[in-house]
Amino acid sequence: MFVLVNLKAYPCDPVEIAEAAADVSDETGVRVAVAPQAAHLPAVAETGVETWAQHVSPVEHGSHTGSTLAEAVADAGAAGTLINHSEARRKLADIDASLDAAERADLETVVCANNPDQVGAAAALGPDAVAVEPPELIGTGTPVSKADPDIVTDAVDAAAAVDESVDVFCGAGISTGDDLDAAADLGATGVLLASGVAKADDPRAALEDLVEPLA
Numbered sequence: 733m734f735v736l737v738n739l740k741a742y743p744c745d746p747v748e749i750a751e752a753a754a755d756v757s758d759e760t761g762v763r764v765a766v767a768p769q770a771a772h773l774p775a776v777a778e779t780g781v782e783t784w785a786q787h788v789s790p791v792e793h794g795s796h797t798g799s800t801l802a803e804a805v806a807d808a809g810a811a812g813t814l815i816n817h818s819e820a821r822r823k824l825a826d827i828d829a830s831l832d833a834a835e836r837a838d839l840e841t842v843v844c845a846n847n848p849d850q851v852g853a854a855a856a857l858g859p860d861a862v863a864v865e866p867p868e869l870i871g872t873g874t875p876v877s878k879a880d881p882d883i884v885t886d887a888v889d890a891a892a893a894v895d896e897s898v899d900v901f902c903g904a905g906i907s908t909g910d911d912l913d914a915a916a917d918l919g920a921t922g923v924l925l926a927s928g929v930a931k932a933d934d935p936r937a938a939l940e941d942l943v944e945p946l947a
C-alpha cells in the first residue's frame with residue numbers, strides 16, 4: 733500500500749511531518765509520500781521523504797503567470813503530483829494537459845475523482861493512479877473504506893474496465909491502520925489522506941498507527 737499525505741493548506745509544520753514520514757517509511761518499508769504546498773517542496777524533499785506536488789498546471793514553459801510548472805516542481809524535488817481535487821476542481825481537458833505536463837517532467841501521477849464514474853473518465857486519460865474521494869467524507873474522520881465501501885469497489889471496477897494498469901487509491905476520512913486495512917481489502921493499492929496526519933497533535937504517532945498493519 734502507498735500512503736500519500738496531502739498537507740493541503742493546513743497550518744502544520746511540513747518539515748516535521750516530512751521527517752516523521754521519512755523515518756516511518758524507512759523503519760517499516762512502507763512507501764509514504766508527502767505533498768506539501770508548492771513553496772515547501774524543496775524543504776520537504778531535503779528531508780529525504782518521497783515528495784509530491786499538490787498540482788501541476790496544464791502548461792508548458794511560456795507566458796503563464798501564476799501557473800505551477802511541472803518542470804519547476806520536478807526541479808524542486810517532487811517525484812509525483814496530484815492532479816485535480818474536489819477542493820480545486822479542474823476541467824477534463826485541463827486534467828489531460830496536466831497529465832501531459834507531468835509526463836514531460838517525469839512525474840508520477842494520481843488523478844483525484846469524486847466517484848466511480850469520474851474514476852473511469854480519469855483512468856481513460858492514462859494516469860499512474862486514480863484516487864476516489866467522496867467529497868462529503870473529506871475531513872470528517874469517517875473513513876470512506878468503512879462508511880461507503882461500495883464506492884471503493886466500484887472505483888476499482890471502473891478503472892479496471894478502462895485500463896487495468898491504472899492503480900486505484902481511496903481517500904477521505906482515512907486516519908488509522910484499520911482504515912488502511914479496510915481500503916486494501918476493498919482492492920485499493922494506496923490511500924490518500926490529509927487531516928488525520930496534518931491536523932494530528934502528534935503527526936509521527938498518527939503515521940505510525942496508520943502503517944502499523946503493514947509494518
Ligand SMILES: O=C(CO)COP(=O)(O)O
Pocket residue numbers: 738865869870871872873903904905906924925926927928
Ligand atoms: O482530501 C483528502 C486528500 O486529498 C482527504 O482529506 P482527509 O484525509 O482530511 O479526509
